[in-house]
Amino acid sequence: MAGLPQALAAAARMVDETLERVLPKPHGLHARVHEAMRYATFAGGKRLRPFLVLNSAKLFGVDPARASRVGAAIEVLHTYSLVHDDLPCMDDDDLRRGRPTTHIAYDEMTAVLAGDALLTLAFEILAHPDTHDSGEVRSALVLRLAEASGANGMIGGQMIDMQAAQSAFGSDEVILLQRLKTGALFEFSCEAGPILGQASVEHRDRLKSFARDMGLVFQITDDLLDVTSTAEKTGKAVGKDKDQGKATLVSLMGADGARAEAERLARRAAATLAPYGNAVPELVDLPLFLLDRES
Amino acid sequence: MAGLPQALAAAARMVDETLERVLPKPHGLHARVHEAMRYATFAGGKRLRPFLVLNSAKLFGVDPARASRVGAAIEVLHTYSLVHDDLPCMDDDDLRRGRPTTHIAYDEMTAVLAGDALLTLAFEILAHPDTHDSGEVRSALVLRLAEASGANGMIGGQMIDMQAAQSAFGSDEVILLQRLKTGALFEFSCEAGPILGQASVEHRDRLKSFARDMGLVFQITDDLLDVTSTAEKTGKAVGKDKDQGKATLVSLMGADGARAEAERLARRAAATLAPYGNAVPELVDLPLFLLDRES
Numbered sequence: 001m002a003g004l005p006q007a008l009a010a011a012a013r014m015v016d017e018t019l020e021r022v023l024p025k026p027h028g029l030h031a032r033v034h035e036a037m038r039y040a041t042f043a044g045g046k047r048l049r050p051f052l053v054l055n056s057a058k059l060f061g062v063d064p065a066r067a068s069r070v071g072a073a074i075e076v077l078h079t080y081s082l083v084h085d086d087l088p089c090m091d092d093d094d095l096r097r098g099r100p101t102t103h104i105a106y107d108e109m110t111a112v113l114a115g116d117a118l119l120t121l122a123f124e125i126l127a128h129p130d131t132h133d134s135g136e137v138r139s140a141l142v143l144r145l146a147e148a149s150g151a152n153g154m155i156g157g158q159m160i161d162m163q164a165a166q167s168a169f170g171s172d173e174v175i176l177l178q179r180l181k182t183g184a185l186f187e188f189s190c191e192a193g194p195i196l197g198q199a200s201v202e203h204r205d206r207l208k209s210f211a212r213d214m215g216l217v218f219q220i221t222d223d224l225l226d227v228t229s230t231a232e233k234t235g236k237a238v239g240k241d242k243d244q245g246k247a248t249l250v251s252l253m254g255a256d257g258a259r260a261e262a263e264r265l266a267r268r269a270a271a272t273l274a275p276y277g278n279a280v281p282e283l284v285d286l287p288l289f290l291l292d293r294e295s
Numbered sequence: 296m297a298g299l300p301q302a303l304a305a306a307a308r309m310v311d312e313t314l315e316r317v318l319p320k321p322h323g324l325h326a327r328v329h330e331a332m333r334y335a336t337f338a339g340g341k342r343l344r345p346f347l348v349l350n351s352a353k354l355f356g357v358d359p360a361r362a363s364r365v366g367a368a369i370e371v372l373h374t375y376s377l378v379h380d381d382l383p384c385m386d387d388d389d390l391r392r393g394r395p396t397t398h399i400a401y402d403e404m405t406a407v408l409a410g411d412a413l414l415t416l417a418f419e420i421l422a423h424p425d426t427h428d429s430g431e432v433r434s435a436l437v438l439r440l441a442e443a444s445g446a447n448g449m450i451g452g453q454m455i456d457m458q459a460a461q462s463a464f465g466s467d468e469v470i471l472l473q474r475l476k477t478g479a480l481f482e483f484s485c486e487a488g489p490i491l492g493q494a495s496v497e498h499r500d501r502l503k504s505f506a507r508d509m510g511l512v513f514q515i516t517d518d519l520l521d522v523t524s525t526a527e528k529t530g531k532a533v534g535k536d537k538d539q540g541k542a543t544l545v546s547l548m549g550a551d552g553a554r555a556e557a558e559r560l561a562r563r564a565a566a567t568l569a570p571y572g573n574a575v576p577e578l579v580d581l582p583l584f585l586l587d588r589e590s
Contacts, residue, residue, distance in 0.1 A: 030447075033446050084411060116379060123418040139422040139433040142422035147419060151319050162404055
């Protein structure tokens with residue numbers, strides 16, 4: 001696990017180079033939307049989802065340049081979701097990773113449009129012939145990302161999260177919410193490797209199982225940090241879940257119980273990848289590594 | 296031209312049946328976003344873009360069921376753009392086609408999410424195997440729609456339209472704005488036929504030329520109606536362009552000059568389709584028909 005921070009940094013550098021190429025250069029009378037897209041995207045994110053794409057692709061011998069394009073697609077899609085979630089009519093956040101959010105740095109209208117444009121760009125990247133020779137593979141990537149991020153995926157999760165009745169949620173509802181809101185994109189990121197490698201459904205299902213457990217570990221850690229950390233460390237407001245009366249696994253199980261559950265899930269996720277031996281240790285180590293993060 | 300209203304109505308019925316099938320049925324804790332997607336989509340629109348898809352597909356012998364799926368994709372994408380354009384931070388419209396806009400009928404947050412979900416659904420429909428047997432065709436549709444609707448297409452046009460400096464625009468800038476904001480989707484709608492029919496680039500270019508002229512005819516008519524019509528007839532506020540100091544071809548050329556230009560373009564558009572003879576008269580007649588519309 002010692003090499004994971006370096007591996008994460010290397011993946012981030014690679015995907016940032018790809019993002020630099022695929023994001024439109026600011027030009028013309030509409031340059032403002034290009035600038036806002038770049039502002040939102042180059043904001044010091046961890047690039048965790050591209051890391052998952054790159055390493056799941058490695059398991060199946062996929063060309064890293066192609067995997068990096070899929071990583072860039074998932075990252076611009078993730079970025080759009082942050083830009084829209086931060087809007088005044090949603091979470092109304094002024095700060096993200098210690099910087100003004102996009103609608104503060106620009107304005108609301110530009111933030112809506114930049115988010116829309118990032119979402120659209122994600123599909124443009126996937127459908128472009130540079131991503132894979134096979135049109136079947138490219139359409140499969142588009143279809144799966146659309147399902148994962150649409151009304152019955154990430155957006156559905158955000159809709160649930162924005163509604164008031166959460167104080168009545170039990171752990172089934174909370175797990176469903178998280179699986180949609182953040183889990184679906186992690187699942188796509190891990191499934192992208194076997195799709196790019198044209199591997200069997202068995203491999204796709206295995207990587208999805210891994211992602212499902214890992215996503216929940218990630219979310220529980222996020223909720224633990226919201227309770228125990230400081231704004232200085234995380235670069236965003238903390239204590240918000242409690243203030244907003246949101247149910248989380250931490251509020252339902254207590255911090256110790258939630259942490260124990262996350263450890264169990266992290267171990268199970270690692271075990272799911274046992275059939276691949278030690279081919280990509282970075283992926284196997286990731287869930288336990290996430291559990292110990294501080295931001 | 297006598298049969299055009301009937302042909303438009305028949306195309307609208309066909310695409311509405313497809314939309315009914317592809318839009319998610321309201322279910323679960325996130326039913327509200329499904330309901331808002333349907334509210335925005337089934338709002339009495341003319342379904343002009345699906346009409347273009349169906350008829351350009353007819354020229355190339357494409358199965359109407361497939362063309363109707365592409366028509367549904369372009370219609371949900373068009374609907375998302377209306378939902379987001381109507382938001383308070385953009386055009387701030389309370390009324391569309393005589394009904395409350397989505398953020399009035401629901402709320403802003405739901406309107407943002409429903410728009411995002413409709414945009415995502417457009418790509419999901421195109422990438423699904425039911426749309427075409429060939430993955431190459433499906434990815435080509437995704438790629439072209441993403442380009443037409445993204446930061447250098449429709450969204451770029453909306454960005455320009457939302458900026459203040461329009462009073463200084465000449466006709467070159469106004470034509471560029473309209474070509475991006477509304478023209479790009481018309482171009483995709485007409486190009487979809489030859490893409491689905493796996494026709495040559497020559498055919499694609501011809502249909503795009505037709506669409507470019509037709510799109511400008513449509514826009515000039517819109518601008519003329521804004522000057523000459525009533526809210527009762529158009530189902531939306533009129534006189535807004537002048538109130539907002541927006542340059543249009545009507546403000547630059549005068550109503551008579553703009554109408555003459557639109558007639559010239561409508562005739563040129565029809566002539567572009569001469570190589571197809573009388574195979575699809577509905578398409579040939581459409582530009583001149585649009586010029587005479589009252590809403």
